[in-house]
Amino acid sequence: DVENNNDYRIPEDSYETIYEDRSDWPDSFGWGRPASQKEIDSLSIAIKxxxxxxxQGSGTVAEGRTIYAGKCAACHGPNGVEGPEDVLIGTESLFQQDIxxxxxxGNYWPYSTTIFDYIRRAMPFNAPGSLSDEEVYSLTAYLLFKNQIIDEGKVIGPESLPKIEMPAKxxxxxDDRTAGSNPTY
Amino acid sequence: DVENNNDYRIPEDSYETIYEDRSDWPDSFGWGRPASQKEIDSLSIAIKxxxxxxxQGSGTVAEGRTIYAGKCAACHGPNGVEGPEDVLIGTESLFQQDIxxxxxxGNYWPYSTTIFDYIRRAMPFNAPGSLSDEEVYSLTAYLLFKNQIIDEGKVIGPESLPKIEMPAKxxxxxDDRTAGSNPTY
Amino acid sequence: TFLIKNSLFGTVQTSLSEMDISGISDPTKLPGLPPGEIGSRSVYENLKLLPLPASSRSPIQDFHGMITPSDLHFQRHHGGVPEIDPNQFELLIHGMVSKPKVFKLKDLKKFPSTSRILFLECSGNYQGGREDLSPQQVAGMTSQSEWTGVMLSTLFREVGVDPKAKWFLAEGSDAAVMTRSVPLDRAIKEGMLVYAQNGEALRPEQGYPLRLILPGWEGNISVKWLRRIEFSDAPFMTREETSKYTEPVGNKVRQFSLEMDARSIITYPSYPQRAEKGYIEIKGLAWSGRGAIIGVDISTDGGKSWNPAVIQQPVLDKAHVRFRYLWKWDGRETEIRSRAVDQTGYVQPTPKQLLAVRENTRYHFNPVTGWILKRDGRVLFNDDF
Amino acid sequence: TFLIKNSLFGTVQTSLSEMDISGISDPTKLPGLPPGEIGSRSVYENLKLLPLPASSRSPIQDFHGMITPSDLHFQRHHGGVPEIDPNQFELLIHGMVSKPKVFKLKDLKKFPSTSRILFLECSGNYQGGREDLSPQQVAGMTSQSEWTGVMLSTLFREVGVDPKAKWFLAEGSDAAVMTRSVPLDRAIKEGMLVYAQNGEALRPEQGYPLRLILPGWEGNISVKWLRRIEFSDAPFMTREETSKYTEPVGNKVRQFSLEMDARSIITYPSYPQRAEKGYIEIKGLAWSGRGAIIGVDISTDGGKSWNPAVIQQPVLDKAHVRFRYLWKWDGRETEIRSRAVDQTGYVQPTPKQLLAVRENTRYHFNPVTGWILKRDGRVLFNDDF
Ligand code: HEC
Ligand code: HEC
Ligand SMILES: [Ca+2]
Ligand SMILES: [Ca+2]
Ligand SMILES: [Ca+2]
Ligand SMILES: [Ca+2]
Ligand SMILES: [Ca+2]
Ligand SMILES: [Ca+2]
Ligand SMILES: [Co+2]
Ligand SMILES: [Co+2]
Structure with a gap:
């Protein structure tokens, strides 16, 4: 009978224990060089x-509209809904079981700062990192406006952006899944 | 201390036990087709x-000498000792600690049948399997003669070849090595 | 066709050049290619990834054992595969640390190292709903390698991490400048920075020269082409961990769903292969991001009864295992299924069980799936149960 | 240099063709290559076998972990690499059997299968006597793969082996029509016929489409490109098991010396690398043909004192294990050595211990070897002790 064939074995302990005994390790190996504040600043583009x-800088819905038409509409559609790439604009609630x-x-991004961060690092897809901070602020303002989150006149900058409450937040x-024999999927 | 770091584990049992339980296997799976005697005969070239x-067939030293000069000497030397490839002829004992x-x-091949078997399957290196059985018998005769194992007049064939006693036999x-903590290397 | 290019032939060049080799097709009759500087793949073997604009799926139905050939490892990129000069390459670690540092690749290679065989699976690894799907289409975004590198814990000692730091950002140097926030307490135990894959340097598609590996977690967080780590007290809420790689469940959006739940798939017999009546060794892969697989059950009657498969040793933690189950098919239409159980006791759910608690969330969809064997030998995919 | 060939770009072709990409060297500023049908190796990585007319050695000093990349597996051929059409391929099993049979490759793939990670080492795997030797030169004829195929025991049931059969001949379909006699009682336990290596089909240099694997035994007997198995009551005394692969020991010639004795080699630091004063993680490989490695000892004082290395899990039977030993070098000239111990209790001997019982027999020469670290950082090979 196949039952006896299950010759498997549960690993006795988890992997991190490989380096449990570090008694002969120095406090630090000392390899690598100290990072200067200048190089940290030049690389650390992430926004919290x-x-x-x-x-520094700021942007407006009006400027964003122009930049969007020139650099974004080809992939995301003139109105941000036509594609062929990701749909950017829409306010209908996702939670109506209508897939x-x-x-x-508008309906899924929990943090406004993510818009600035992502566009600056990754868009436009064919020329990432090519936009000025001012352009990114304006595009962020335009997309927030089109998603009915801000008014058309709102100026977006380092002070105002993080204060914007996103509908999806x-x-x-x-993660609320649990493992085990009675899991929450 | 490093002693505690040795987190290794001896496999509990050896591998063959994977298929210990074959109780649900049929006596035979039945795959593959029966081999006909004809195809067995055409493929089974190994000599015991x-x-x-x-x-069937036979060969002589004289014929072997001619074939050797034409098909073998380029790689093994006119006298079977010059190379560049393996030295074939020599009767000095190996066991004089002279490396x-x-x-x-002459000094290392324990079975005469191996000469026929190997030449027929693998030589000449650039055209293996191209020699007739008669040619292989003659080359075998020639190499046995040059290694001072048979007389120049001896005819080599299926009856006579296996009877030849090789000096190295x-x-x-x-293998007389033993494993364990007191091994014979 | 044989190419004569053997140094042994120097001595017999004349006779060789006179040989007519055009008619020789018996490989025992002419020397083959001599040993070279690098091995080859048989011209008769033609395994291929299945590429889409931003991903490529592994041909898992063609694999044997548990290792994925490095050039057939699934791919998922957000900005293409960057070409990175390992001598120019630097990793910056900063943020809530007392000693921000820059490491060259050669610095990282000096640290105490470790190797581990692990699967890596994209959390979007599912395609279903049709009968003409191969394992490569259904679940080809999982692969397995032996990874070698430095434990995060080893490297993080060097920079003096602030005890208040709870997360770190991992950032790639691809065109997406891919970023994910990683929970430090969970990552520190098993996380690695790896520079090698299956014995050699990482492949470009897998993050050359350096990537993060977080065992058992969704592939996207094991950031490739890693250039920067920034410690923080909170997650950065990057696009990939908010807009993507999150799941609407009920009226909530589940975020930071990192562990890959236990899963299995039968890779033989499968679509578009043909099954033959008689003995069949049903084969497949099973894995869990939460630990070791402790069992794979097989049903050959569409889920009514189940029997345990043989699992190939060694069974490793958070690794693909190969399972096998000998079965005699009587030729009547039936459906075969596999179901993985991991060391937490988690049993791979059916599609309906999964859908009952959440719609298809696009990510983390790991149901039991089936293959319907038709009387004529056709094998069709099924996930409608 | 970036090649623009991404389907995503269809929509923005005009603006792209207007872009000047010649000056862009920052990989975050331009999309890289899109996912393809097959992965690649970085152009900056250039590992190579070291070819001789009849063999090629693996660059073991460049490997990480325990798996050998398939195209960098060592090679040893006696008639070059044949090109074999897997659809034409047949295996004949006959001799002392009641049901002589011919198997196509697809027949063999139907049988219950198994996978196993094993080293394969040429019994002639030694080069010494000079200080300017790399690990690749000293011991590059050992490699490791995950092999998949059929157990000999499974297949031999099909042909009805005569109980009086004690040996079988294995014959290849290369230009040497390579043959070896295999003792049935010892081979039946672990022997395999394999068709896959590291997840995919065998590579041509490793015996495509079918080879024998006799775990732990000298490589030559695991006949590649296998076409025929003939059962017999006695060995055939082929050239390879008489004229070659035998060892003159004292006034005897040792024959059928099949098991590879335990061995280890430090691969880092090694010639021609340079060592740097300070912390060094000494790394290497250890293996035994007689079972699992249970320990590797390291000496950093030329053999006077020994300390155990850390051995990477999982430690598998008859498989390479990766060992590591953290050491602080004070910069003074010294010699580092490694010594393997296997589960039989066998301790890897010194060169002198080996030579005391037998001259260098060309085969099965597995001594402890050392690397002398010079004050200027040069690392030189040593086997004179
Ligand atoms: C060449 C095509 C292309 C252009 C031009 C382009 N995008 Fe995109 N965009 C994409 C693709 C493809 C993605 C999805 C990338 C991924 O998933 O990794 C995307 C994703 C996005 C997203 C994230 C959507 C989501 O729901 O996660 C935003 C926001 C975005 N683009 C904004 C812009 C803006 C603003 C511009 C102009 C400055 C722009 N894009 C220009 C192709 C493009
Ligand atoms: C193109 C070169 C070449 C030619 C021509 C050639 N040989 Fe060889 N021979 C070799 C090589 C190379 C080897 C070693 C092969 C190996 O080790 O796999 C060898 C090995 C041998 C051996 C085994 C030697 C030993 O000690 O194991 C014999 C016997 C032999 N050759 C006989 C012959 C005969 C007889 C002929 C002519 C019919 C011949 N050779 C023609 C290259 C050649
Ligand atoms: Ca069974
Ligand atoms: Ca442990
Ligand atoms: Ca996308
Ligand atoms: Ca230690
Ligand atoms: Ca067992
Ligand atoms: Ca030779
Ligand atoms: Co997730
Ligand atoms: Co031997």
Whole structure:
């Protein structure tokens, strides 16, 4: 009978214990060189939800509209909904069990700072990192406006951006799955 | 201390036990097709020390000398000792702790049948399998003669070849190494 | 066709050049290619990834054992595969640390190292709903390698991490400048920075020259082409961990769903292969991001009864295992399924069990799947149960 | 240099063709290559076998972990690498059997299969006597793969082996029509016929489409490109098991010396690398044909004192294990050595211990070897002790 064939074995302990005994290790190996503040500043482009990392500058919906038409519409559609790439604009709630509704900045992005961070690092897809901070602020303003999150006149900058409350924020929870024989999928 | 770091584990049992339980296996899976005697005969070219497998035919030292000069001397030297490839001829004993002495048919080959078998399957290196059985018998005769194992007039064939006693035969023993903490290297 | 290019032939060049080798097709009759500087793949073997614009799926139905050939490892990029000069390459570690540092690749290679065989799976690894799907289409975004590198814990000692740091950002040097926030307490135990894959340097598609490996977690967080680590007290809420790689479940959005749940798939017999009546060794892969696989059950009657498969040793933690199950098919239409159980006791759910608690969330969809064997030998995919 | 060939770009072709990409060297500023049908190796990585007319040695000093990349597996051929069409391929099993049979490759793939990670070492794997030798030169004829195929015991049931059969001949379809006699009682336990290596089909240099694998035994007997198995009551005494692969020991010639004795070699630091004063993680490989490695000892004082290295899990039977030993070098000239111990209790001997019982027999020469670290950082090979 196949039952006896299960010759498997559960690993006795988890992997991290390989280096449990570090008694002969020095406090530090000392390899690598100290990073200067200058090189840290030049590389650390990540923005936190509280706005830390946002550069000086500002942008407007009007300027964003122009830049969008020139550099973004080809991939995301003239109105941000036509594609062929990701749909950016839409306010219909996702939680109506209608799977045809697309995830957008308006209905799914929990933090406004992510818009600035992502566009600056990755868009336009064919020339990432080519936009000025001012351009990114303007595009962020334009996309927030089109998603009915801010008014058309709002100026977006390091102070105002993190204060914007995103409609989807309230839905986000940490992973609530549990492992084990009675799991929450 | 490093002693505690040795987190190794001896496999509990050896591998063959994977298929210990074959209780649900059939006596035979039945795959593959029966081999006909004809195809067995055409493929089974191996010669046993008792001469099983040797084909009809025969060869002489004189003929072997001619074939050797034409098809072998380029690689093994006019006298079978010059190379550049393996030295074939030599009767000096290997067991004088003189590492310059080369292993040859004369001092190292324990079975005469191996000469026929190997030449037929693998030589000449650039055209293996191209010799007729008669040619192989003659080359075998020639190499045995040059190694002072047979007389120049001897005819070599399926009856005579396996009867030839090779000088090196008496030295060959099965692996006598032992494993364990007191091994014989 | 044989190419004569053997140094042994120097001595017989004349006779060789006179040989007519055009008619020789018996490989025992002419020397083959001599040993070279690098091995080859048989011209008769033609395994291929299945490429889409931003991903490529592994031909898992063609694999044997548990190792994925490095050039057939699945790919998922957000900005293409960058070409990085390992001599120019630097990793910056900064943020909530007392000693921000820059490491060259050669610095990282000096640290105490470790190797580990692990699967890596994209959390979007599912395609279903049709009968004409191969294992490569259904689940080809999982692969397995032996990774070698430095434990995160080893490297993090060097920079003096602030005890208040709870997360770190991992950032790639691809065109997406890919970023993910990683929970430090969970990552520190098993996380690695790896520079080698299956014995040699990482392949470009897998993050050359350096990537993060977080065992058992969704592939996207094991950031490739790693250039920067920034410690923080909170996650950065990057696009990949908010807009992507999150799951709407009920009226919530589940975020930081990192562990890959236990899964299995039968890779033989499968679509578009043909099954033959008689003995069949059903074969497949099973894995869990939460530990070792402790069992794989097989049903050959569409889920009514189950029997344990043989699991190939060694069974490793957070690694693909190969399972096998000998079965005699009577030729009547039936459906075969596999179901993985991991060391937490988690049993791979059916599609309906999964869908009952959440719609298809696009990510982390790991149901039991089946292959329907038709009387004519066709094998069709099924996930409608 | 970046090649623009991404389907995503279809939509923006005009603006792209207007872009000047010649000056862009920052990989975050331009998309890289999109996912393809097959992965690649970085142009900056250039590992090579070291070819001789009839063999090629693996660059073991460049490897990480325990798996050998398939195209860098060592090679040893006696008639070059044949090109074999897997659809034409047949294996004949006959001799002392009641049901002589011919198997196509697809027949063999149907049988219950198994996978196993094993080293394969040429019994002639030694070069010494000079200080300017790299690990690749000293011991590059050992490699490791995950092999998949059929157990000999499974296949031999099909042909009805005569109980009086004690040996079988294995014959290749290369230009040497390579043959070896195999003792049945010892081979039946662990022997395999394999068709896959590291997840995919065998590589041509490793015996495509089918080879024998006799775990722990000298490589030559694991006949590649296998075409025929003939059962017999006695060995055939082929050239390879008489004229070659035998060892003159005292006034005897040792024959059928099959098991590879335990061995280890430090691969880092090694010639021609340079060592730097300070912490060094000494790394290397250890293996035994008689079972599992249970320990590797390291000496950093030329053999006077020994300390155990850390051995990477999982430690597998008859498989390479990676060992590591953290050491602080004070910069003074010294010699480092490694010594393997296997589960039989066998301790890898010194060169002198080996030579005391037998001259260098060319085969099965597995001594402890050392690397002398010079004050200027040069690392030189030593086997004179
Ligand atoms: C060449 C095509 C292309 C152009 C031009 C382009 N994008 Fe995109 N965009 C994409 C693709 C492809 C993705 C998805 C990338 C991924 O998933 O990794 C994307 C994703 C995005 C997203 C994230 C959507 C989500 O829901 O996660 C935003 C926001 C975005 N683009 C904004 C812009 C803006 C602003 C511009 C102009 C400055 C722009 N894009 C220009 C192709 C393009
Ligand atoms: C193109 C070169 C070449 C030619 C021509 C050639 N040989 Fe060889 N021979 C070799 C090589 C190379 C080897 C060693 C092969 C190996 O080790 O796999 C060898 C090995 C041998 C051996 C085994 C020697 C030993 O000690 O194991 C014999 C016997 C032999 N050759 C006989 C012949 C005969 C007889 C002919 C002519 C019919 C011939 N050779 C023609 C290259 C050649
Ligand atoms: Ca069974
Ligand atoms: Ca442990
Ligand atoms: Ca996408
Ligand atoms: Ca230690
Ligand atoms: Ca067992
Ligand atoms: Ca030779
Ligand atoms: Co997730
Ligand atoms: Co031997």
């Amino acid at each position: 939800p509280d706005g830390t990392g946002l550069p 045809t509704i697309r995830k957008t900045i 309230k839905f986000f929870v940490k | 020390p008792d001469g099983t497998g040797l084909p 310059t002495i080369r292993k040859t048919i 008496k030295f060959f023993v099965k």
